[in-house]
Amino acid sequence: MTIQRYLTYYCPRILTISKKYRFLSIFILSIFIFLFIIYNIHISIHQNTQQFDDSISYKKSLNLLHKQKVLVPVSINRLYDYQVVCTGNNGILNRTNLIHQISTICKINLNGSLKINLNPTNDFQIRSSLTLKYVKLWKTFNTCSIFENETIAIIISYRDREKNLQTLLYNLLPFLQRQKIFNYKIFIIEQQTSGAFNKGRLYNIGFYHIMKIYKPTCVIFHDVDLIPENDQNLYSCLKLTNHPLHMSANVRFKINGSYTTIYSFLVGGVLTIRPETFILLNGYSNRYFNWGGEDDDMGLRFLSKDICVQRPTTGYYYAGSHSTQIRNENRFKLLFDATLRQDIDGLNNIDQLARVTNTYEYPLVTWITVKWIDKYSSIS
């Protein structure tokens, strides 16, 4: 259709205007349309860059290269030097304001360093109804209104670590009680498939399932052997920006030993994250079997999506002992092109790899068992 015919059809009146004015009105209209398009582009770009930048500055690591439009590590030998923590003061999260607020409004006395108990009593058996007495002791208390709009899922990946789990829960429940965090559920995601352990898959299938049954607003991925030693390390997403919180930067392996930060790039151990951020990252990789690498892969996912992590000043943990695990010697190879796979390996293909076989509700925890359903299930 020519412009003339188009105008005759849609706005016949315009043809009655003289040619000069007709041109002028079309010109003005085009300017409006042009400005409208520019405005919308501006808004959408602005929204994208604002998504993770609310008040946080972050200098993207220089150690990443663009390959097929994705950032990949220059050299895996330098991986442990990469910067995943937000720059300068933004990297450290000081929650004293929030702690002060909850202490005045909800009368909570959080003193900082905490004495943990490594010897749970004999009747503290996670799957037994005997623990009801502990639920009464630790789960019914005066709640703090500050946390009331938040729903927290603590997700623990698990296989064969009964003693570690028992000790963790024996300390974690009174720890949450001290913080007056009540709107939480603890989920144990147990790998039933024998052979190699795969933490990334357990976290993904756990998250996927929990989002359907519980709808948390805050998720905490938790290693089974790490016990929090500072009660000011709040298990909450409150007042966080969209940046995830690496809770366990300081770990000690002996009860009277000193704390170490294993390396600055580390995001494993205990990680607090909003579900929408986890979805944007496409969760963890499903490809890391045995010990190591899935957390470093997550660190690279952060970098490639331009998300830096923050660390609370109060992130101190004791790491319980257990038998040594088989190392994943393949992890460096996988890490090298981790970011190239990010959008096809993770949450969005977990339903083809793993299946929830059962869910048990115990007084202390929700216990979810999982099996692999793909060919890798025989890897050991």
Ligand code: BGC
């Ligand atoms: C592994 C990580 C592990 C870290 C600290 C790294 O070599 O790849 O998965 O968390 O060591 O122990």
